Amino acid sequence: MYQLHEYDSATTLNNALATEISKQLKEAIAKQGKATLAVSGGHTPIALFNLLSQATLDWSKVYITLVDDRWVDKHHEASNERLVNTHLLQNQAQSAHFISLKADTTKPSEGLAEVQARLEQNLPMPIDVLILGMGDDGHTASLFPHAKNLAAGLDMHSEKLVIDMQPLTAPHERITLTLPVILASRHLYLHLVGETKKEVLHQATQGQDINEMPIRAVLQQDKNPLQIYWAK
Numbered sequence: 001m002y003q004l005h006e007y008d009s010a011t012t013l014n015n016a017l018a019t020e021i022s023k024q025l026k027e028a029i030a031k032q033g034k035a036t037l038a039v040s041g042g043h044t045p046i047a048l049f050n051l052l053s054q055a056t057l058d059w060s061k062v063y064i065t066l067v068d069d070r071w072v073d074k075h076h077e078a079s080n081e082r083l084v085n086t087h088l089l090q091n092q093a094q095s096a097h098f099i100s101l102k103a104d105t106t107k108p109s110e111g112l113a114e115v116q117a118r119l120e121q122n123l124p125m126p127i128d129v130l131i132l133g134m135g136d137d138g139h140t141a142s143l144f145p146h147a148k149n150l151a152a153g154l155d156m157h158s159e160k161l162v163i164d165m166q167p168l169t170a171p172h173e174r175i176t177l178t179l180p181v182i183l184a185s186r187h188l189y190l191h192l193v194g195e196t197k198k199e200v201l202h203q204a205t206q207g208q209d210i211n212e213m214p215i216r217a218v219l220q221q222d223k224n225p226l227q228i229y230w231a232k
């Protein structure tokens with residue numbers, strides 16, 4: 001279940017998406033006194049982060065986490081936490097609370113219990129707004145094609161909030177929110193820029209095999225309408 005919103009430029013898309021997200025965060029704060037936002041890493045969200053960080057809302061009531069992170073040092077150039085620190089937790093959004101998906105262990109599998117406990121204690125659930133990206137191999141979050149732990153990450157009966165993942169198609173071990181956590185979010189977005197992403201999306205909608213393209217798990221489900229924002 002999904003709806004496709006198409007834009008002529010990334011700038012127009014980012015303005016529309018930032019406006020929509022800040023409206024939903026404000027609504028959540030008005031209703032619940034707080035709001036939760038989960039964001040992806042990679043290149044696509046950088047301009048959106050810069051815009052969102054300037055939105056006028058009570059960021060001290062917003063709890064931000066990542067959909068996934070690479071198991072590298074927080075200062076490593078591949079760290080999604082570093083990306084969020086640099087581009088989102090700035091300007092107005094400086095007062096938001098950030099809940100990290102990293103622990104000080106060599107492998108993500110060794111840090112899962114600590115991260116799970118941290119999320120349970122600090123992250124208001126369900127997540128109000130969750131923004132996914134998509135890789136050219138059809139991964140989303142860090143749910144990677146044919147990865148050993150993919151089935152565990154997709155298990156809708158699992159009570160795990162996070163799971164470790166070793167991609168076969170990308171560098172770095174990862175930690176990722178599981179599919180049940182992603183689909184429990186109140187507003188679910190897929191943020192895509194460029195013709196290649198459009199082709200990958202088309203390919204994903206043409207087949208059924210989730211192991212081959214895990215983004216299909218989000219496209220095929222009927223629990224939560226996915227809003228796809230795409231620009232040329």
Ligand SMILES: O=C(O)[C@H](O)[C@@H](O)[C@H](O)[C@H](O)COP(=O)(O)O
Pocket residue numbers: 040041042043044045067068069070080132133134135139140141142
């Ligand atoms: O850490 C990550 O790799 C992401 O969270 C991942 O799921 C990302 O959204 C896609 O790989 C798209 O990345 P780009 O925006 O760089 O194409």
